[in-house]
Amino acid sequence: MKSYKEMTKEELSALKADLEKQYTDAKGKGLSLNMARGKPSPVQLNMSMGILDAFSSDVDPITPSGVDTRNYGELIGIPEAQRLMADMMGAPYDNVFVFGNASLPIMFDTISRSYTFGVLGSTPWCKLPKVKFLCPVPGYDRHFKITELFGIEMINIPTNSDGPDMELVKKYVESDDAVKGIWCVPKYSNPSGITYSDDVVKAFAALNPAAEDFRIYWDNAYAVHDLYDDDKDELLDIIEECIKAGKPNMIFEFCSTSKISFSGAGIAAMAASKENLAWVKSTMSVQTIGYDKMNQYRHVLYFKDINGIKSHMRKHADIMRPKFEAVLECFDTELTGLADIVSYTRPKGGYFISFNAMPGTAKEIVAKCKEAGVTLTGAGATYPYGKDPEDSNIRIAPSFPDADEMKAAAEIFVLCVKLATVEKLLG
Amino acid sequence: MKSYKEMTKEELSALKADLEKQYTDAKGKGLSLNMARGKPSPVQLNMSMGILDAFSSDVDPITPSGVDTRNYGELIGIPEAQRLMADMMGAPYDNVFVFGNASLPIMFDTISRSYTFGVLGSTPWCKLPKVKFLCPVPGYDRHFKITELFGIEMINIPTNSDGPDMELVKKYVESDDAVKGIWCVPKYSNPSGITYSDDVVKAFAALNPAAEDFRIYWDNAYAVHDLYDDDKDELLDIIEECIKAGKPNMIFEFCSTSKISFSGAGIAAMAASKENLAWVKSTMSVQTIGYDKMNQYRHVLYFKDINGIKSHMRKHADIMRPKFEAVLECFDTELTGLADIVSYTRPKGGYFISFNAMPGTAKEIVAKCKEAGVTLTGAGATYPYGKDPEDSNIRIAPSFPDADEMKAAAEIFVLCVKLATVEKLLG
Numbered sequence: 089m090k091s092y093k094e095m096t097k098e099e100l101s102a103l104k105a106d107l108e109k110q111y112t113d114a115k116g117k118g119l120s121l122n123m124a125r126g127k128p129s130p131v132q133l134n135m136s137m138g139i140l141d142a143f144s145s146d147v148d149p150i151t152p153s154g155v156d157t158r159n160y161g162e163l164i165g166i167p168e169a170q171r172l173m174a175d176m177m178g179a180p181y182d183n184v185f186v187f188g189n190a191s192l193p194i195m196f197d198t199i200s201r202s203y204t205f206g207v208l209g210s211t212p213w214c215k216l217p218k219v220k221f222l223c224p225v226p227g228y229d230r231h232f233k234i235t236e237l238f239g240i241e242m243i244n245i246p247t248n249s250d251g252p253d254m255e256l257v258k259k260y261v262e263s264d265d266a267v268k269g270i271w272c273v274p275k276y277s278n279p280s281g282i283t284y285s286d287d288v289v290k291a292f293a294a295l296n297p298a299a300e301d302f303r304i305y306w307d308n309a310y311a312v313h314d315l316y317d318d319d320k321d322e323l324l325d326i327i328e329e330c331i332k333a334g335k336p337n338m339i340f341e342f343c344s345t346s347k348i349s350f351s352g353a354g355i356a357a358m359a360a361s362k363e364n365l366a367w368v369k370s371t372m373s374v375q376t377i378g379y380d381k382m383n384q385y386r387h388v389l390y391f392k393d394i395n396g397i398k399s400h401m402r403k404h405a406d407i408m409r410p411k412f413e414a415v416l417e418c419f420d421t422e423l424t425g426l427a428d429i430v431s432y433t434r435p436k437g438g439y440f441i442s443f444n445a446m447p448g449t450a451k452e453i454v455a456k457c458k459e460a461g462v463t464l465t466g467a468g469a470t471y472p473y474g475k476d477p478e479d480s481n482i483r484i485a486p487s488f489p490d491a492d493e494m495k496a497a498a499e500i501f502v503l504c505v506k507l508a509t510v511e512k513l514l515g
Numbered sequence: 516m517k518s519y520k521e522m523t524k525e526e527l528s529a530l531k532a533d534l535e536k537q538y539t540d541a542k543g544k545g546l547s548l549n550m551a552r553g554k555p556s557p558v559q560l561n562m563s564m565g566i567l568d569a570f571s572s573d574v575d576p577i578t579p580s581g582v583d584t585r586n587y588g589e590l591i592g593i594p595e596a597q598r599l600m601a602d603m604m605g606a607p608y609d610n611v612f613v614f615g616n617a618s619l620p621i622m623f624d625t626i627s628r629s630y631t632f633g634v635l636g637s638t639p640w641c642k643l644p645k646v647k648f649l650c651p652v653p654g655y656d657r658h659f660k661i662t663e664l665f666g667i668e669m670i671n672i673p674t675n676s677d678g679p680d681m682e683l684v685k686k687y688v689e690s691d692d693a694v695k696g697i698w699c700v701p702k703y704s705n706p707s708g709i710t711y712s713d714d715v716v717k718a719f720a721a722l723n724p725a726a727e728d729f730r731i732y733w734d735n736a737y738a739v740h741d742l743y744d745d746d747k748d749e750l751l752d753i754i755e756e757c758i759k760a761g762k763p764n765m766i767f768e769f770c771s772t773s774k775i776s777f778s779g780a781g782i783a784a785m786a787a788s789k790e791n792l793a794w795v796k797s798t799m800s801v802q803t804i805g806y807d808k809m810n811q812y813r814h815v816l817y818f819k820d821i822n823g824i825k826s827h828m829r830k831h832a833d834i835m836r837p838k839f840e841a842v843l844e845c846f847d848t849e850l851t852g853l854a855d856i857v858s859y860t861r862p863k864g865g866y867f868i869s870f871n872a873m874p875g876t877a878k879e880i881v882a883k884c885k886e887a888g889v890t891l892t893g894a895g896a897t898y899p900y901g902k903d904p905e906d907s908n909i910r911i912a913p914s915f916p917d918a919d920e921m922k923a924a925a926e927i928f929v930l931c932v933k934l935a936t937v938e939k940l941l942g
Contacts, residue, residue: 127586137572140572159555203631214631352806352808378617383807
């Protein structure tokens with residue numbers, strides 16, 4: 089198909105008229121589809137219902153390690169859950185704390201703790217004139233909302249197909265002691281779906297930060313979320329790399345079972361050096377007596393070990409794969425005329441496809457989709473302050489609708505992409 | 516029996532020799548009993564095991580209100596749990612947020628939110644030269660630890676049998692705009708077991724604080740924790756009183772099911788005005804996508820409504836009552852010679868008995884008990900900074916040991932009280 093870019097004004101106008109007609113028809117269908125958030129579908133959630141039966145009243149509530157999961161205490165989690173989550177992250181098990189139902193509050197609390205009390209004896213961030221965070225873009229909107237709330241200045245870092253631009257990261261981290269952290273989703277990244285290469289992970293471990301309280305916020309949210317059993321991305325263990333590089337304290341790693349068991353009722357964990365964890369504990373012991381150990385044990389009883397999680401995730405993949413493929417097939421088929429204008433990722437796992445529209449059209453595409461009954465993540469959301477300087481990136485979240493709905497939604501989406509692009513080209 | 520105070524030095528010395536012999540015998544028994552914390556006993560926890568079966572895989576995970584409890588969302592809790600917790604606090608149900616497994620982190624987060632972001636548009640506390648909190652004493656050590664961690668100056672307020680000294684509270688709150696809050700456990704208080712009178716509650720509502728961001732932290736932890744079915748303390752609803760007084764924003768109320776269902780795996784709630792809750796939500800929406808709604812629903816399915824909770828708590832009372840009575844009977848019988856020296860409370864509910872030893876002996880009593888195998892809450896813990904100016908107050912927590920163990924522990928305790936008192940009197 090002829091590229092839109094090579095079309096004459098007349099050809100574009102004719103195309104526009106045709107697309108507008110299709111768009112009017114599409115609106116008439118009264119669709120109501122949501123691709124806004126990375127929400128597991130009911131089918132996936134149904135697969136986890138056995139977790140509820142794993143811890144019934146006839147199960148001994150005392151763990152093999154001797155903890156009464158019903159009572160107070162065990163601030164850092166039950167040992168059995170520490171091991172499960174450690175294996176998921178590939179971290180040593182005594183470097184892992186297990187928390188409540190989600191990792192986002194752990195990250196929030198880590199920022200809040202640094203802001204109020206300072207990291208391991210460093211000046212509390214609230215006492216500093218300026219604190220900065222590096223934000224590989226496009227990235228996860230909820231990360232950016234946290235740093236924005238605390239008044240932390242966010243600096244965009246472009247992301248390549250193997251991870252963030254590490255030369256730029258190195259430049260900022262090593263020259264500016266106001267740079268206190270970087271947000272990373274290193275595997276099946278949100279939203280690009282890429283996984284950091286070994287070289288990128290090693291470049292992270294090799295950083296010599298200007299600030300002693302600089303930390304890498306390693307949100308390993310999609311550690312076991314492969315789509316293909318025979319074609320998985322592998323992520324190097326950054327904790328080990330940081331130890332090797334003599335900087336064990338430089339890394340905070342986070343994970344959860346939100347997209348494994350239940351999104352609202354999973355368990356979450358943090359891996360870090362013993363010094364970092366002692367620091368976490370120093371104020372966490374005032375914040376809480378302990379997280380929900382019964383839910384931790386429920387997960388252990390059901391999954392047993394990392395192999396239980398992996399076989400469970402293969403069932404998830406069978407549900408997710410057709411949705412990703414439906415979207416990508418639609419894009420591949422429908423967007424040939426825009427091949428030199430738009431681009432999109434082909435993730436091997438995770439929850440998202442990242443779509444780069446013609447600069448200056450993302451907001452318009454999202455608005456057009458909305459009008460036709462397809463809700464997308466807001467344009468700009470994948471950038472700090474909700475501001476995509478190119479107005480180009482759109483996050484596609486194919487998990488919640490079923491495969492047929494996903495196909496219908498993708499068809500609306502490509503139609504809106506075409507129409508917005510033609511409108512833009514016509515000026 | 517003759518009062519210790521009326522004894523001659525010779526009589527006291529003879530008594531001391533006898534008590535020392537008893538103490539040596541007691542130590543020889545090799546006891547190991549713990550009355551340090553308000554932990555429910557396994558027998559109580561066993562009574563709640565049915566909660567685990569109430570939400571099994573064959574139960575519809577969608578609430579009658581239409582929420583899929585397994586997925587993300589519903590930041591403020593499921594409506595069914597809001598109603599349950601509202602009824603427990605006696606608060607209007609749309610003034611209630613339901614959170615995670617404990618109320619302590621809600622209180623911590625409320626302080627932290629005020630410190631970092633300021634209360635409803637007021638200056639963040641971290642930007643102020645001085646922030647003060649009033650602390651009715653004796654009080655709950657974990658409250659004091661929170662305010663201490665944030666560098667908040669704590670001011671002791673004596674507690675009478677009907678609540679804090681309200682004249683003093685009024686003086687501080689109305690004259691000093693650095694006073695931003697007061698910690699209260701208004702019913703079956705920790706540790707005294709007293710309940711605030713209607714007059715005290717009304718005096719709270721009538722306060723005209725110098726600081727616009729002054730809040731009453733009303734930790735209603737023992738709202739339904741009566742020991743006697745026919746002799747319960749009744750607490751006036753402070754939220755309604757504050758509304759009547761035209762100060763709906765002055766109150767934050769907290770509660771949980773930690774001492775109803777499971778101490779580590781209950782649900783917790785906060786009641787406040789709509790403006791206050793909107794403020795909570797403004798930063799909480801960045802902190803989390805939502806708390807564990809499945810556990811909220813599990814509680815709703817099991818207890819059904821407030822009557823379910825009340826009948827459950829009558830079973831708890833049957834377990835707790837004999838322990839309180841064993842302690843008090845031992846005190847009444849054994850401490851006749853110290854009737855003009857020591858005092859203790861006779862709570863109708865809650866988890867604690869507050870014991871006032873002869874000034875200057877509390878630390879010594881706790882140390883002596885420890886040596887004889889009975890662990891108590893550290894002396895001083897019931898005061899801010901862990902400093903009881905009189906070295907007199909000891910918190911007795913009779914919930915965890917069984918009634919026989921409790922009796923044995925109480926016997927050791929009175930022996931140590933007698934011995935420490937005699938030693939003190941001998942100088």
